[in-house]
Amino acid sequence: MLEKMMKTRLFAWIDERTGAEAIIKSQLTEYQVPKNLNYMWNFGSLALLVLTLQILTGIFLAMYYKPSAALTYGGYTVAFDSVERIMRDVNFGWLIRYMHAVGASAFFVVVYMHIARGMYYGSYKGPRELLWIIGVVILLIMQGAAFFGYLLPWGQMSFWGATVITNLFGALPVLGEYLQQLLRGGFAVGDPTLNRFFSLHYLFPLLLAAIVGGHIHALHVVHSNNPEGIDVHEGQGTIPFHPYYTIKDAFGVAVFLLFYCYVVFFNPQMGGYFIEVDNYVPANNLQTPAHIAPVWYLTPWYTILRSFESKLLGVLAMGASLAILFLLPFLDRSKVRSSRYRPVYRQMVILFFITVIVLGYCGHSAPTPTLKLVGQIATTYYFAFFLLLPFLPKFEKTKNVPDHI
Amino acid sequence: MTDQADQSRRNFLYVAAGGMGAVAAGATIVPFIGSMMPAADTLAAAKTEFDVATVEPGQLVVIQWQGKPVFVVHRTEELLKQVDGHDEMLKDPNSEAIEAVSAEWMTPENRKYRAIKPEYLIVVASCTHLRWIPLFKQTAGRKGWGDSVPEDWPGGWHCPCHGSLYDISARVINGSPAPHNLHLMPYKYMTDTKVVIG
Numbered sequence: 001m002l003e004k005m006m007k008t009r010l011f012a013w014i015d016e017r018t019g020a021e022a023i024i025k026s027q028l029t030e031y032q033v034p035k036n037l038n039y040m041w042n043f044g045s046l047a048l049l050v051l052t053l054q055i056l057t058g059i060f061l062a063m064y065y066k067p068s069a070a071l072t073y074g075g076y077t078v079a080f081d082s083v084e085r086i087m088r089d090v091n092f093g094w095l096i097r098y099m100h101a102v103g104a105s106a107f108f109v110v111v112y113m114h115i116a117r118g119m120y121y122g123s124y125k126g127p128r129e130l131l132w133i134i135g136v137v138i139l140l141i142m143q144g145a146a147f148f149g150y151l152l153p154w155g156q157m158s159f160w161g162a163t164v165i166t167n168l169f170g171a172l173p174v175l176g177e178y179l180q181q182l183l184r185g186g187f188a189v190g191d192p193t194l195n196r197f198f199s200l201h202y203l204f205p206l207l208l209a210a211i212v213g214g215h216i217h218a219l220h221v222v223h224s225n226n227p228e229g230i231d232v233h234e235g236q237g238t239i240p241f242h243p244y245y246t247i248k249d250a251f252g253v254a255v256f257l258l259f260y261c262y263v264v265f266f267n268p269q270m271g272g273y274f275i276e277v278d279n280y281v282p283a284n285n286l287q288t289p290a291h292i293a294p295v296w297y298l299t300p301w302y303t304i305l306r307s308f309e310s311k312l313l314g315v316l317a318m319g320a321s322l323a324i325l326f327l328l329p330f331l332d333r334s335k336v337r338s339s340r341y342r343p344v345y346r347q348m349v350i351l352f353f354i355t356v357i358v359l360g361y362c363g364h365s366a367p368t369p370t371l372k373l374v375g376q377i378a379t380t381y382y383f384a385f386f387l388l389l390p391f392l393p394k395f396e397k398t399k400n401v402p403d404h405i
Numbered sequence: 406m407t408d409q410a411d412q413s414r415r416n417f418l419y420v421a422a423g424g425m426g427a428v429a430a431g432a433t434i435v436p437f438i439g440s441m442m443p444a445a446d447t448l449a450a451a452k453t454e455f456d457v458a459t460v461e462p463g464q465l466v467v468i469q470w471q472g473k474p475v476f477v478v479h480r481t482e483e484l485l486k487q488v489d490g491h492d493e494m495l496k497d498p499n500s501e502a503i504e505a506v507s508a509e510w511m512t513p514e515n516r517k518y519r520a521i522k523p524e525y526l527i528v529v530a531s532c533t534h535l536r537w538i539p540l541f542k543q544t545a546g547r548k549g550w551g552d553s554v555p556e557d558w559p560g561g562w563h564c565p566c567h568g569s570l571y572d573i574s575a576r577v578i579n580g581s582p583a584p585h586n587l588h589l590m591p592y593k594y595m596t597d598t599k600v601v602i603g
Binding site for chain 2: 001056060063064085088089090091092093095096
């Protein structure tokens with residue numbers, strides 16, 4: 001099909017002016033990908049799909065959403081009412097909003113799977129260090145975008161979540177209070193905060209789109225890693241991206257959409273995990289909700305924050321837990337990439353995944369002394385995992401790595 | 406790969422899968438385009454209720470209908486008399502251009518009044534030229550209006566935007582850039598004085 005299209009006169013006309021043929025060849029039909037990629041390699045294309053869906057649904061929601069904390073006759077606020085209007089009065093508004101809200105969680109599901117795959121198979125190791133670092137930047141911007149977006153419905157969880165997070169900056173010495181006011185545009189979270197968060201919530205996905213372009217470009221320079229974690233060369237164990245992986249990715253998209261549509265149509269709140277029930281209570285700056293927790297995808301880092309008795313230490317640890325991801329390619333000094341041939345690393349990284357889930361569970365639950373201790377142990381391992389990596393090659397006996405696929 | 410493949414089966418699969426994909430993409434567009442159509446609360450505000458008894462004799466009131474201005478004029482005996490005697494000056498004296506909206510109640514006798522009850526004229530207050538709101542210059546002659554109106558001014562509206570003129574039944578006068586009389590809109594009397602517009 002693509003070959004036929006590339007033989008038309010219209011394509012020739014475009015090619016003369018854009019070099020489209022060379023791009024299609026180098027990026028698709030002749031772009032070499034290892035033939036042994038498993039389904040864990042589908043999550044990159046899924047993340048791109050969800051980003052597109054988020055931008056698309058977001059643009060349409062912005063046609064009706066109003067970022068104002070001004071009070072309305074009903075006793076609510078303009079922002080809260082505009083979200084309810086989207087749910088009740090706007091044609092298909094419920095669908096587009098649920099697609100967007102569920103999409104936020106789906107985005108993190110696929111991206112966390114994508115990151116886990118990278119860690120398990122050592123995709124962050126040379127020559128893909130920069131590819132990994134760009135990926136971490138994407139993760140941080142995603143978390144920022146999700147946090148900004150969460151304020152917009154102007155419900156209780158929106159308001160108090162934003163109050164807690166902006167407060168974190170207040171813990172920093174000297175500049176803290178200044179930073180906090182800079183973020184909030186006032187002494188407390190209020191109308192100016194809502195306005196600027198809406199602006200930034202619109203900006204960040206556009207940044208994401210640009211940086212994702214850089215991520216893909218960086219990938220296409222160094223090419224994909226593979227489950228064996230070995231270098232492959234053109235012609236030996238590689239196949240062109242198109243049609244082989246376009247089809248495989250399309251199949252992945254179909255399976256993903258099955259789950260996504262199920263949640264969007266039948267279970268959009270996902271039992272309070274994707275949309276927190278308390279957020280249907282309008283924001284009230286004079287009353288905090290009984291229990292506050294971030295949405296599930298931010299809870300692991302929230303637990304790290306809570307695990308420290310000192311506010312400043314907690315904030316720094318939370319920042320460090322994200323920042324240390326940047327260092328991963330340099331902390332891991334093993335020559336072998338894939339966990340398949342690294343018995344100790346394999347145990348460590350699986351325990352790391354479990355730890356993150358435990359951290360997430362702790363962060364989502366109301367704090368108890370037991371959970372606090374569990375969270376502290378998990379936090380310790382979270383950092384220990386990274387800090388042990390440089391010493392790992394000293395005692396890890398790696399298995400023999402095959403020289404070809 | 407191609408030498409082993411059954412091309413006709415493969416083409417069938419391409420078309421079948423591509424076709425399903427196209428249908429799905431088309432179906433996805435529906436809610437997005439649909440969301441840009443007027444929302445339920447906007448449609449619910451499509452009708453306006455008004456009590457014409459609140460308009461004093463000789464008074465003009467501007468009300469809103471679907472976000473557009475609407476004139477309600479309580480025409481006195483005197484103003485009603487100004488409707489006659491200048492048919493030759495009008496582009497469409499019998500209001501025949503856009504019949505549908507008023508077909509239900511328009512009778513040969515009230516054609517010149519362009520209203521269900523002659524004393525209450527209800528028209529869309531947008532000049533049919535470029536949607537400006539015309540000024541109400543109800544008395545005949547130039548007294549009070551100066552040379553903004555012609556010497557044989559029968560009384561009515563003057564649009565300051567490009568100088569369109571309408572008589573007291575909002576019928577456009579020859580020489581105006583406006584193509585039509587001020588538009589009527591569907592309306593009916595629910596009680597003696599309560600009007601539902603739209």
